[in-house]
Amino acid sequence: MLMLRVRGHTFAWEPARRRALVMGIVNVTPDSFADGGRFLEPDLAVARARELAAEGADLLDLGAESTRPCARPVSAAEEQDRLLPVLERLLKEPPCPVSVDTSKPEVAEAALAMGAHMVNDVTGLAAGPALAEACARYGAALCLVHMRGTPDTMQLDPRYEDLLGEVRARLAAAVAAAEAAGVPPDAICVDPGIGFGKAVAHNLTLLKRLDALAPLGKPILVGPSRKSFIGALLGLPPAERLEGTLAACVVAAAAGAHILRVHDVAAVRRAVRVAEAIRDAPDG
Numbered sequence: 677m678l679m680l681r682v683r684g685h686t687f688a689w690e691p692a693r694r695r696a697l698v699m700g701i702v703n704v705t706p707d708s709f710a711d712g713g714r715f716l717e718p719d720l721a722v723a724r725a726r727e728l729a730a731e732g733a734d735l736l737d738l739g740a741e742s743t744r745p746c747a748r749p750v751s752a753a754e755e756q757d758r759l760l761p762v763l764e765r766l767l768k769e770p771p772c773p774v775s776v777d778t779s780k781p782e783v784a785e786a787a788l789a790m791g792a793h794m795v796n797d798v799t800g801l802a803a804g805p806a807l808a809e810a811c812a813r814y815g816a817a818l819c820l821v822h823m824r825g826t827p828d829t830m831q832l833d834p835r836y837e838d839l840l841g842e843v844r845a846r847l848a849a850a851v852a853a854a855e856a857a858g859v860p861p862d863a864i865c866v867d868p869g870i871g872f873g874k875a876v877a878h879n880l881t882l883l884k885r886l887d888a889l890a891p892l893g894k895p896i897l898v899g900p901s902r903k904s905f906i907g908a909l910l911g912l913p914p915a916e917r918l919e920g921t922l923a924a925c926v927v928a929a930a931a932g933a934h935i936l937r938v939h940d941v942a943a944v945r946r947a948v949r950v951a952e953a954i955r956d957a958p959d960g
């Protein structure tokens with residue numbers, strides 16, 4: 677059985693009847709592509725986090741720096757100023773395990789010292805092993821994401837010779853680095869990085885072929901929520917990408933996703949539960 681240990685909580689998935697977990701997104705940022713500016717005020721961010729938990733989120737992911745293409749990078753101090761007051765309040769009575777979406781070891785360290793349960797590093801340890809070492813020290817989980825380039829450059833004509841092989845190999849190297857830094861094998865999950873250095877067709881193939889990451893032996897997290905490939909297919913802005921997100925999540929769950937990172941927790945849970953019930957129904 678595949679497991680993810682998240683600092684005192686254990687998630688487990690039966691191989692035959694895998695039920696996808698839902699991770700609710702809270703962006704404490706002025707500029708995130710889908711919800712930028714809506715939850716920058718700490719009261720609103722805490723309320724949003726509790727609302728997503730009440731909608732059934734199994735995990736929350738708190739981010740304080742946008743990683744959308746060409747986003748303005750923020751300093752560690754600015755990121756902490758946004759993140760830590762919200763995190764502190766949320767962790768007084770955490771409604772579920774709380775992940776922190778950061779690639780900076782010093783931000784991760786501060787969040788973990790406060791009690792964060794997991795770190796979600798969209799660069800897959802690009803800054804070296806310090807972030808993984810901090811996770812190991814605090815017994816926290818680590819999500820390793822595949823990103824090609826940086827948010828500044830990642831969408832400039834991304835090309836792959838062997839998309840699935842390259843994503844898998846890069847994630848395997850990140851997993852090896854995390855384990856070498858002391859993160860236990862059952863405290864790591866992997867993510868192909870939808871939209872991180874990927875053209876529309878790459879995103880579609882990755883969602884369809886999540887099974888290609890199964891040989892890594894880790895839970896697979898995936899984040900298609902309201903992303904631009906949906907906008908490209910439907911010609912719709914982020915606020916109108918719910919149906920596209922539901923379709924992507926249902927397909928991703930069927931293809932092997934263990935955790936779905938989304939803005940619309942209740943809707944995704946409902947859609948995925950129905951899809952799973954159909955999958956598990958008798959054949960006739």
Ligand code: HH2
Nearest residue numbers: 703708709742743744796821867870899
């Ligand atoms: N996508 C975003 C941010 N963090 N983490 C993981 N593991 N996987 C993802 O696909 C992923 C992620 C981008 O989405 P969002 O947080 O909504 O926007 P922004 O980066 O603009 O804040």
